Structures are given as C-alpha cells and as structure tokens.
Amino acid sequence: GDQVEQSPSALSLHEGTGSALRCNFTTTMRAVQWFRKNSRGSLINLFYLASGTKENGRLKSAFDSKERYSTLHIRDAQLEDSGTYFCAAEASSGSWQLIFGSGTQLTVMP
Amino acid sequence: DPKIIQKPKYLVAVTGSEKILICEQYLGHNAMYWYRQSAKKPLEFMFSYSYQKLMDNQTASSRFQPQSSKKNHLDLQITALKPDDSATYFCASSPQGAETLYFGSGTRLTVL
Numbered sequence: 001g002d003q004v005e006q007s008p009s010a011l012s013l014h015e016g017t018g019s020a021l022r023c024n025f026t027t028t029m030r031a032v033q034w035f036r037k038n039s040r041g042s043l044i045n046l047f048y049l050a051s052g053t054k055e056n057g058r059l060k061s062a063f064d065s066k067e068r069y070s071t072l073h074i075r076d077a078q079l080e081d082s083g084t085y086f087c088a089a090e091a092s093s094g095s096w097q098l099i100f101g102s103g104t105q106l107t108v109m110p
Numbered sequence: 111d112p113k114i115i116q117k118p119k120y121l122v123a124v125t126g127s128e129k130i131l132i133c134e135q136y137l138g139h140n141a142m143y144w145y146r147q148s149a150k151k152p153l154e155f156m157f158s159y160s161y162q163k164l165m166d167n168q169t170a171s172s173r174f175q176p177q178s179s180k181k182n183h184l185d186l187q188i189t190a191l192k193p194d195d196s197a198t199y200f201c202a203s204s205p206q207g208a209e210t211l212y213f214g215s216g217t218r219l220t221v222l
Contacts, residue, residue, distance in 0.1 A: 004152070030208075031208070033210065033211060035213070040112075040215050041198075041215045041216050042112070042213055042214065042215040042216075043200070043202075043211075043213035044213075045210050045211060045212060045213075048209065048210040086152075086153070088153070088211075090208055095158075095166050096141065096143070096158045096165060096166060096204075096207040096208045097155040097158065097166060097168060098145075098153075098155060098211065099152075099155070100145075100152040100153040100154075101152060102151075102152050103152070
C-alpha cells in the first residue's frame with residue numbers, strides 16, 4: 001500500500017487565514033521534505049526535516065518519526081501561496097529515494 | 111535563472127522509438143536523480159547517481175538508461191517507447207545524497 005498518505009487532497013482558504021497539511025507514513029521514515037510546485041512546474045523545496053520543527057516566514061513544518069507523521073502549517077495565507085504542495089519522505093532503509101505524497105492543491109481566495 | 115535545465119520541455123514520440131531526455135545542473139551538486147510522474151500518480155523515484163556512479167535503480171525496465179557524460183549531466187535514454195511511458199520526467203540534484211532536493215521543471219513525454 002501507499003507509504004505516504006497526504007491530506008487533504010484539496011484545500012481552499014481565504015486570504016489571511018491558515019490551515020495545516022498532513023502526511024502520515026505507514027513505516028518509519030528517516031526524514032521528510034516539503035515542496036511547492038511553482039507556475040513553471042518546478043518543485044520548490046520548502047523544508048527538509050530529520051526531526052522537530054522548522055519555520056520560514058508564514059510556513060512551519062513538523063516531523064515526528066516515531067508517530068509517523070509530518071505537518072505543514074500555513075498562516076496568514078496570501079494569494080501567491082496557491083499551488084500544489086507535496087510531502088516526500090526518506091525511508092529508513094538508507095536509500096536516497098524519496099517517497100512522495102499525492103499532493104494538496106491549495107487555493108487561496110480573496 | 112533556472113539552475114537545473116531539462117530539455118526539451120515537451121516531447122512527442124511514436125511507439126517503438128527512442129528518445130533522450132537531457133538534464134544539466136549548475137548547482138555544483140554531486141548527486142543527481144530522475145523521477146517520473148504519470149497521470150494521477152505521485153512522483154516516483156527512478157534512479158540516483160553520485161559522482162557519476164549509479165547508486166539506486168528502482169526502474170524495473172532496462173529500456174530506461176541514465177547516461178552521465180559529465181558530473182553535472184544526467185540524461186535519460188528511453189528505448190522501445192510505449193504509450194505507458196507517457197509521463198512528466200523530473201530531474202533533480204542534491205549536494206550529496208539524502209539531502210534537500212532541487213528539481214528541474216520536467217520534460218513532458220507523450221508516446222502515441
């Protein structure tokens with residue numbers, strides 16, 4: 001089965017509000033990365049976490065390897081935050097392979 | 111300026127033909143990767159390279175062959191193309207392995 005389950009698949013927010021995206025893992029993962037797909041189709045790296053939390057501007061991410069989940073919190077959402085967000089996890093097997101979630105399509109409305 | 115260049119951006123091929131997808135990175139990274147995203151599926155890992163050596167191969171078919179002529183190049187040769195090969199192919203790189211990944215904008219391949 002899927003090793004990375006990302007939710008929600010779609011999310012609508014009004015400007016200025018916030019919410020959280022979540023990825024659950026079916027096995028223990030070593031690290032997680034979060035990406036946003038930009039208008040040119042490139043995946044832009046937002047965070048790399050091996051544990052704990054990181055914050056960058058209005059984004060904050062957490063990763064709990066033991067509890068097998070990661071979250072991405074967006075606060076004070078802006079129109080330019082709209083896009084598709086992906087989590088991707090490194091399995092603990094030592095491979096450099098990232099296992100991707102299916103993505104969350106975020107729409108920020110005026 | 112994009113630091114990972116993938117060419118072409120769009121590619122149409124006929125079944126049974128052969129194509130090469132180009133990837134060059136100007137980030138000075140030592141590890142490079144190929145991922146594939148088929149319609150309605152998550153990105154899937156294909157290959158990882160470090161210092162021009164194959165590290166991991168999760169592609170079942172030998173029709174997919176990475177080629178690294180220089181440290182900052184990792185092209186992908188696909189032979190005997192099938193319609194199921196239609197997907198967007200993403201190249202990525204990282205300073206070493208298992209670190210922050212940087213992606214190119216992809217090559218969208220359609221096999222008719």
